[in-house]
Structure formats: structure tokens, C-alpha cells
Amino acid sequence: MADNARAKRLADLIREVVAKKLQRGIKDPRLGTHITITDTRVTGDLREATVFYTVYGDDEQRAEAAAGLESAKGILRSAVGTAAGVKFTPTLTFIADALPDTAKTIEGLLDKARQSDEKVREVSAGATYAGDADPYKKPDDEDDDEDDTAE
Numbered sequence: 513m514a515d516n517a518r519a520k521r522l523a524d525l526i527r528e529v530v531a532k533k534l535q536r537g538i539k540d541p542r543l544g545t546h547i548t549i550t551d552t553r554v555t556g557d558l559r560e561a562t563v564f565y566t567v568y569g570d571d572e573q574r575a576e577a578a579a580g581l582e583s584a585k586g587i588l589r590s591a592v593g594t595a596a597g598v599k600f601t602p603t604l605t606f607i608a609d610a611l612p613d614t615a616k617t618i619e620g621l622l623d624k625a626r627q628s629d630e631k632v633r634e635v636s637a638g639a640t641y642a643g644d645a646d647p648y649k650k651p652d653d654e655d656d657d658e659d660d661t662a663e
Contacts, residue, residue: 527552542580
């Protein structure tokens, strides 16, 4: 078993090598500049690496990018092996990162909350308190009550 620091360094190296190779070294038209490598994780035994990526575009472009990455997997693994210099080059698995979709969902929920808060603010704009403005007893009030009961 490798230590976590070594796995982290290898994951960082894989992310950099794959990103550079996608940017400059692969001529596949499906792999344009709209792919971003977001994260890389390596197992503890350094045998498997998971590469997370995002594609800015519609569903068709995402499907094309996934197919392009799958076909370029061998070239990318060779580049990683050359750069890493490890005994066994990890196998690469590409997974589309759900971060942009999650961020859109959260933004939608926050917009709904803002609209709801605005409605509450509008309704409460002309509202008044149900009781007195200051419902708490003050020391002067207690003295008056004691004088009334003493008589």
C-alpha cells in the first residue's frame, strides 16, 4: 500500500498530464476546448485513477466528449506513464462531474428562497404588533402595582 501523500501527488500529476494532453496532444474533434478536468482520485494501491471532468455545452456535446475520452484513454494512459515513471501506470476511468448540475440546482433553490423572502417582506411591510409596542414590564410599573396593593 502506498501512503496517502504519494497517491495525492500521483493524482495531481495525472490531472495535469491529462489536461495538457487534451489541450495540445489529441487531434480528436470531439475533444475540443470545452472539456475541463476538475478532479482526479487514485486508489491506495495506485492501480486505478478516476478522472472527473466537465463539459460546457449541451447533452450532445457531453456524449461526444465522453466517447472521445473513452477512445483516447490509451494515449492518455501512455502519457501518464511517461510522466509518472511508476512501476505500474494506473488505469484511467473518466466520470462526468455532476458539480455544474448541482450548482444550477442550488442556484434555483436559492432564487426560490429569495422570492419567498421578498413576498414575506411585502406582506409584513404595513403590519403592526398584535400587542403593545413594548410588552415587557419595567421597574416603574412594578412600583405602581405595589403601591396599589398596599392601600
